[in-house]
Amino acid sequence: MRTVSRQQVFGSLAGLVALSCLPTVSHAASSSIGRLRLSDAEWRKRLSPEQFAVLRRAGTEEPFTSPLLNEHRQGAFACVACALDLFDSATKFDSHTGWPSFFRARRGAVSERRDTSLPGEPRTEVRCARCDGHLGHVFTDGPAPTGLRYCMNGVALTFHPR
Numbered sequence: 001m002r003t004v005s006r007q008q009v010f011g012s013l014a015g016l017v018a019l020s021c022l023p024t025v026s027h028a029a030s031s032s033i034g035r036l037r038l039s040d041a042e043w044r045k046r047l048s049p050e051q052f053a054v055l056r057r058a059g060t061e062e063p064f065t066s067p068l069l070n071e072h073r074q075g076a077f078a079c080v081a082c083a084l085d086l087f088d089s090a091t092k093f094d095s096h097t098g099w100p101s102f103f104r105a106r107r108g109a110v111s112e113r114r115d116t117s118l119p120g121e122p123r124t125e126v127r128c129a130r131c132d133g134h135l136g137h138v139f140t141d142g143p144a145p146t147g148l149r150y151c152m153n154g155v156a157l158t159f160h161p162r
Contacts, residue, residue, distance in 0.1 A: 056133065069098070073161045076088055078159075078160055079131060081131045084129065085106055087152075100152050102150040110128065111126075
């Protein structure tokens with residue numbers, strides 16, 4: 001896979017076109033993050049039906065239903081399936097989309113790949129680096145300093161206050 005910097009990709013319209021053609025974008029997980037692989041039966045025992053639908057079947061929760069939308073304490077947002085810390089509360093912002101949103105993921109905590117499930121609207125899917133659970137999508141319309149909006153399903157997250 002060819003690697004390009006954010007400046008190269010977003011510096012021109014040609015870069016945006018190139019981004020939509022990339023098959024997979026991946027942030028390599030840190031070697032200290034152990035992988036968690038379970039069968040569907042084991043995941044069903046660990047997760048609620050809604051969590052299973054989102055994390056294991058790439059579903060989407062209804063907007064404005066997550067209690068994490070109103071979570072403003074200091075702490076970490078972690079994967080509900082494997083407890084890996086994904087986002088620091090300092091990176092959370094109100095995107096007015098109905099889902100918890102962040103402008104930066106913790107280094108090595110997520111992987112990304114191209115999602116073409118919506119015809120004519122390619123997106124970048126975000127997955128947990130430890131358990132490969134579907135978390136949501138990342139978009140390039142977020143605030144400074146990254147310009148990114150990690151739009152996450154609240155049902156896929158849990159909050160750990162500091």
